Amino acid sequence: MAHHEIVIAGFGGQGLLFIGKVLAYAGLVEKRQLPSYGPEMRGGTANCNVILSDDPVGSPIVQHPNVLIVMNTPSLDKYEDAVVPGGKIFVDSTLISRKVRRDDVDVYYVPATQMAKDMELKNLANMILLGTVIRETKCIKDETVEDALKHVIPARKMNLMDVNLKAIQAGKDYQP
Numbered sequence: 001m002a003h004h005e006i007v008i009a010g011f012g013g014q015g016l017l018f019i020g021k022v023l024a025y026a027g028l029v030e031k032r033q034l035p036s037y038g039p040e041m042r043g044g045t046a047n048c049n050v051i052l053s054d055d056p057v058g059s060p061i062v063q064h065p066n067v068l069i070v071m072n073t074p075s076l077d078k079y080e081d082a083v084v085p086g087g088k089i090f091v092d093s094t095l096i097s098r099k100v101r102r103d104d105v106d107v108y109y110v111p112a113t114q115m116a117k118d119m120e121l122k123n124l125a126n127m128i129l130l131g132t133v134i135r136e137t138k139c140i141k142d143e144t145v146e147d148a149l150k151h152v153i154p155a156r157k158m159n160l161m162d163v164n165l166k167a168i169q170a171g172k173d174y175q176p
Contacts, residue, residue: 010071015126131171
C-alpha cells in the first residue's frame with residue numbers, strides 16, 4: 001500500500017476526530033498507522049492528522065499532506081496550499097461554496113452534509129466523506145472498515161453501526 005499523510009479539518013463537532021480514529025484503528029489492524037490529533041472544541045476549529053504507511057514513521061506531524069479532507073471554508077483556506085502536488089482534496093461542497101484554486105491536485109466535491117440530510121443520516125456527513133476517501137485513495141482496505149468501526153464506536157452507541165456503514169457506502173457510491 002502507499003504512504004498516506006492525511007489532514008482532516010473543519011469545525012469541532014463534525015466528527016473529524018472520529019474519522020481519524022477509524023483510519024488509525026484500520027491502520028493498526030493492517031499493521032500500518034500513526035495518528036496525531038490537533039486541538040478540538042465543539043464549534044471551534046478542529047483538525048486531525050493520520051499517517052498510514054507500510055514503513056516506519058518518524059514523526060506524527062503532517063506538514064505536507066497528500067490527502068486533505070475539509071468540512072469548512074477556513075480549513076480549506078488554511079490547508080489547501082500545504083497539499084503536495086498530485087495530492088487529493090476532498091471537500092464537503094454543501095458547506096464550502098468556493099472551489100479549490102489549485103490545478104495540480106485532484107479535487108472531489110462531495111455534498112456530504114446534504115446527502116446525510118437527504119438520507120436521514122443525521123451527523124454522518126463525515127462518514128460519507130470517508131467513504132469517498134477510501135474509494136479514491138485506497139488508504140485502507142474495505143474489509144478493515146467494519147472491524148475498525150466495531151472498535152471505535154462506543155458500546156452504548158453500537159446501534160449506530162449500520163447507519164455508519166450505510167453512510168460510508170453512500171460516499172463510496174457517490175458520483176458527481
